[in-house]
Amino acid sequence: MRTDIRIAGFGGQGVLMCGIVIAKAASLYDNNYAVQTQSYGPEARGGASRTEVVVSDEQIDYPKVENPEIFVAMSHEALLKYIDDIQEEAILLIDPNLVYQDEIKEIIEDKKLQVYTSKATETAEETIGKKIVANIVMLGSFVGATGVISVEAAKKSILDSVPQGTEDLNMKAFEEGMKIVEKIN
Amino acid sequence: MADKEYFVQGNEACALGALAAGCTFFAGYPITPSTEIAEVMSRKLPQIGGHFIQMEDEIAAVGAIIGASWAGQKVVTATSGPGISLMQENIGYAVMTETPIVIINMQRGSPSTGQPTRSAQADMMQTKWGSHGDYETIALAPSSVQECFDYTVKAFNLAEKYRCPVFVMADEIVGHMREKIVIPEKVDIVPRQMPEKTDNYLPYDAPENGTTPMPSFGQGYNIHVTGLTHDKRGYPSTDDEETHTELVTRLCNKITENTKEITSIEHQFLDDAETIVLSYGIPSRSALTAVKQARQQGLKVGYIKLGVVWPFPIDTLQELTKNAKRIIVPELNLGQVYLEVDRVLGKHAKVELLSKIGGALHTPGEILDKIVEE
Amino acid sequence: MADHEHRFMKYLRTERLPHIFCPGCGDGIVLNTIFNAIEMSSVDFDNISMVSGIGCSSRIPGYVKCDSLHTTHGRALAFATGLKTANPKQDVIVVTGDGDATSIGGNHLIHAARRNIDLTVVCINNDIYGMTGGQISPTSPKGSYATTAPYGSTDKPFNIAEVAKAAGASYVAKYTTAQPIQVSNAIKAGLENKGFSFIEVVAQCPTYYGRKNKIRSPVEMINWLKEHTISLEQAENMTDEELDGKIITGVYVNKPRKEFVEALEDITAQISDIDPDTNINRAYRGE
Numbered sequence: 035m036r037t038d039i040r041i042a043g044f045g046g047q048g049v050l051m052c053g054i055v056i057a058k059a060a061s062l063y064d065n066n067y068a069v070q071t072q073s074y075g076p077e078a079r080g081g082a083s084r085t086e087v088v089v090s091d092e093q094i095d096y097p098k099v100e101n102p103e104i105f106v107a108m109s110h111e112a113l114l115k116y117i118d119d120i121q122e123e124a125i126l127l128i129d130p131n132l133v134y135q136d137e138i139k140e141i142i143e144d145k146k147l148q149v150y151t152s153k154a155t156e157t158a159e160e161t162i163g164k165k166i167v168a169n170i171v172m173l174g175s176f177v178g179a180t181g182v183i184s185v186e187a188a189k190k191s192i193l194d195s196v197p198q199g200t201e202d203l204n205m206k207a208f209e210e211g212m213k214i215v216e217k218i219n
Numbered sequence: 220m221a222d223k224e225y226f227v228q229g230n231e232a233c234a235l236g237a238l239a240a241g242c243t244f245f246a247g248y249p250i251t252p253s254t255e256i257a258e259v260m261s262r263k264l265p266q267i268g269g270h271f272i273q274m275e276d277e278i279a280a281v282g283a284i285i286g287a288s289w290a291g292q293k294v295v296t297a298t299s300g301p302g303i304s305l306m307q308e309n310i311g312y313a314v315m316t317e318t319p320i321v322i323i324n325m326q327r328g329s330p331s332t333g334q335p336t337r338s339a340q341a342d343m344m345q346t347k348w349g350s351h352g353d354y355e356t357i358a359l360a361p362s363s364v365q366e367c368f369d370y371t372v373k374a375f376n377l378a379e380k381y382r383c384p385v386f387v388m389a390d391e392i393v394g395h396m397r398e399k400i401v402i403p404e405k406v407d408i409v410p411r412q413m414p415e416k417t418d419n420y421l422p423y424d425a426p427e428n429g430t431t432p433m434p435s436f437g438q439g440y441n442i443h444v445t446g447l448t449h450d451k452r453g454y455p456s457t458d459d460e461e462t463h464t465e466l467v468t469r470l471c472n473k474i475t476e477n478t479k480e481i482t483s484i485e486h487q488f489l490d491d492a493e494t495i496v497l498s499y500g501i502p503s504r505s506a507l508t509a510v511k512q513a514r515q516q517g518l519k520v521g522y523i524k525l526g527v528v529w530p531f532p533i534d535t536l537q538e539l540t541k542n543a544k545r546i547i548v549p550e551l552n553l554g555q556v557y558l559e560v561d562r563v564l565g566k567h568a569k570v571e572l573l574s575k576i577g578g579a580l581h582t583p584g585e586i587l588d589k590i591v592e593e
Numbered sequence: 594m595a596d597h598e599h600r601f602m603k604y605l606r607t608e609r610l611p612h613i614f615c616p617g618c619g620d621g622i623v624l625n626t627i628f629n630a631i632e633m634s635s636v637d638f639d640n641i642s643m644v645s646g647i648g649c650s651s652r653i654p655g656y657v658k659c660d661s662l663h664t665t666h667g668r669a670l671a672f673a674t675g676l677k678t679a680n681p682k683q684d685v686i687v688v689t690g691d692g693d694a695t696s697i698g699g700n701h702l703i704h705a706a707r708r709n710i711d712l713t714v715v716c717i718n719n720d721i722y723g724m725t726g727g728q729i730s731p732t733s734p735k736g737s738y739a740t741t742a743p744y745g746s747t748d749k750p751f752n753i754a755e756v757a758k759a760a761g762a763s764y765v766a767k768y769t770t771a772q773p774i775q776v777s778n779a780i781k782a783g784l785e786n787k788g789f790s791f792i793e794v795v796a797q798c799p800t801y802y803g804r805k806n807k808i809r810s811p812v813e814m815i816n817w818l819k820e821h822t823i824s825l826e827q828a829e830n831m832t833d834e835e836l837d838g839k840i841i842t843g844v845y846v847n848k849p850r851k852e853f854v855e856a857l858e859d860i861t862a863q864i865s866d867i868d869p870d871t872n873i874n875r876a877y878r879g880e
Contacts, residue, residue, distance in 0.1 A: 265860050279700070286673060286676035290874075292875055435874055436676060442660055443660075444663065455663075
């Protein structure tokens with residue numbers, strides 16, 4: 035069984051890091067297969083950015099994501115830019131403070147999307163006290179909403195990927211993300 | 220120490236492969252999408268007493284690795300299309316002087332500056348014909364992060380064995396993709412052979428298989444290395460027709476006559492295959508998905524992947540495809556290796572190109588559509 | 594014959610003689626000064642490797658009984674950078690010409706000088722492309738003639754020694770083939786300087802430069818060099834107009850500074866216990 039995941043946001047939010055942590059968790063710690071790819075342009079900062087992850091229990095031949103069944107959006111612009119090919123009944127996980135839900139009602143209805151929200155950026159800023167860990171909060175919400183990777187693997191992968199000295203902060207961000215995710219439809 | 224697992228980019232895997240193969244010297248020039256290789260080497264090489272130099276351009280990068288190879292070190296550079304174009308003259312020099320070097324080409328959209336952050340396989344013919352003159356090179360095409368590691372190791376070993384430039388022809392997708400790799404506890408390495416020092420030592424007197432042991436500078440061999448046509452002593456002999464013919468023929472033959480030794484081919488579902496999808500590098504992954512889907516539909520479709528593209532494994536391919544009616548070649552260019560497939564297999568099968576440019580990979584659906592269309 | 598053999602014959606690949614240089618060429622004088630400098634210096638001939646590019650002067654290493662790398666046009670310094678870095682125990686001499694070093698190889702020259710890599714570069718500047726038959730060079734004097742400058746050169750020439758100095762070479766000297774003692778001393782100083790040493794030798798090319806510019810014999814050419822030579826000290830008080838066409842000789846720089854490979858290996862010493870010298874010839878070990 036293969037799961038195609040797309041994570042989109044604006045450059046600098048740590049979208050890429052989020053994808054790497056998921057794929058690393060799946061392949062090194064859950065003993066599944068995973069491929070992480072990305073698209074990027076000449077901008078080092080800003081602009082719409084995305085990463086894609088395929089997770090599977092068998093070897094992955096085609097490494098790219100064609101029709102995501104999980105879409106994580108951390109910015110409205112990136113959501114609009116990359117959502118067109120989403121599968122029917124896919125999971126859409128959004129930061130409701132950064133995505134205007136009114137403007138995406140149509141696609142949610144058309145594609146019968148299951149929508150989850152996570153106030154990742156707000157939580158990172160206010161509860162954790164560091165806006166920079168918003169991506170890890172979102173990762174916690176991703177694990178809470180989808181279960182594609184195990185909590186254990188996610189934690190190991192985070193610890194393996196974040197800078198030394200920030201482990202506790204990131205663990206707290208992850209746990210908080212697991213808690214705050216809500217299904218809204 | 221046991222086998223180790225890492226979750227890394229293709230570019231990092233190439234760098235780790237080089238280090239595992241015994242590489243201690245890197246010279247290069249930054250270029251997207253290969254730069255991460257230089258970055259990893261700049262961090263790792265000083266840790267093992269090796270040397271990393273960011274040169275002033277790609278011409279200098281190849282010059283420096285050739286120089287370092289003659290100092291007895293295993294050497295590599297990494298670049299992309301525009302850099303490869305600049306390197307061509309010195310690549311020919313490495314061919315003529317039989318200097319082992321490894322060049323990693325993370326292919327990107329081209330010609331010219333093209334698409335720095337998108338994928339292509341449009342430098343395949345340049346690798347074969349890019350420098351002036353008649354020559355043969357070895358080119359490998361990885362399709363996964365694990366193969367980036369494995370093929371880079373293999374490239375170093377082939378460079379030593381055949382004393383020639385060897386290319387790892389990857390692409391932007393595989394270079395930037397991340398997957399798990401397993402680095403084995405023990406990596407097989409081909410060491411360079413030091414020639415015996417005799418009174419009438421001839422550095423370019425080639426034995427039967429065409430490749431002769433290579434001395435290194437500073438060991439008292441007093442050898443002369445030149446890109447001019449040279450005799451068996453290594454001395455310029457630019458007017459003698461026989462010397463030139465013998466030298467250039469040997470340089471080509473030492474590769475082509477060892478094609479079976481050098482090549483690596485993977486295949487599946489060939490027994491009853493009427494149609495075969497023949498690919499190399501990253502499109503093989505779409506191809507394999509498409510072939511499996513076609514098999515599920517009951518279609519007699521087979522899969523061949525070339526791990527080594529040059530030298531082209533003519534005999535092996537003719538044998539593997541002798542019962543096929545149709546061969547589809549998906550490539551991220553407007554038809555390059557396709558030309559060679561058609562030349563070699565076109566007499567007994569219909570060879571069709573499935574071209575894609577612009578930066579994206581063929582989807583399995585696009586290859587499946589080609590399989591079912593007739 | 595053996596009794597009268599030239600004292601430097603032992604350094605030559607005698608089986609390669611006769612050489613390709615024209616009668617009266619400056620390359621022979623420079624080769625003599627190189628051997629003389631090696632004998633005068635603390636450097637052991639057996640420890641020398643030579644690297645060159647393309648051109649008449651770049652053929653010199655091919656006649657010397659040492660390991661020699663005759664590379665592509667303009668790129669000698671790039672190859673030498675790799676060779677020296679991968680085995681810093683060798684004394685590496687680069688022989689190049691004006692076209693090789695400053696035209697096609699100008700970029701490599703400034704960067705090798707900037708790095709201060711321990712190479713001794715002997716640049717034989719004959720103001721013309723000899724190997725290809727007398728074309729104009731970046732050092733050809735303004736108004737001089739060549740097969741590709743039939744109406745005379747209109748460009749301002751490089752003073753290569755100034756270029757090397759500006760780019761950061763730690764030893765730079767310039768003399769002519771009419772000053773072989775000074776050239777020998779300069780090459781000796783270059784061999785003993787641990788850093789990038791650049792010795793420019795302005796030389797006669799009677800075959801092309803001489804014929805094109807009506808200085809027909811080698812002797813006339815040597816006299817022409819002498820007449821146009823001034824010292825750095827003399828040049829100090831001269832105007833640009835007075836300096837036009839002059840060959841300004843002397844030691845341009847003698848200012849040792851941290852050498853490139855040493856600086857790289859200092860980093861290795863800070864982060865590991867490995868001696869980089871253990872990697873010399875590591876390709877031969879199956880590890």
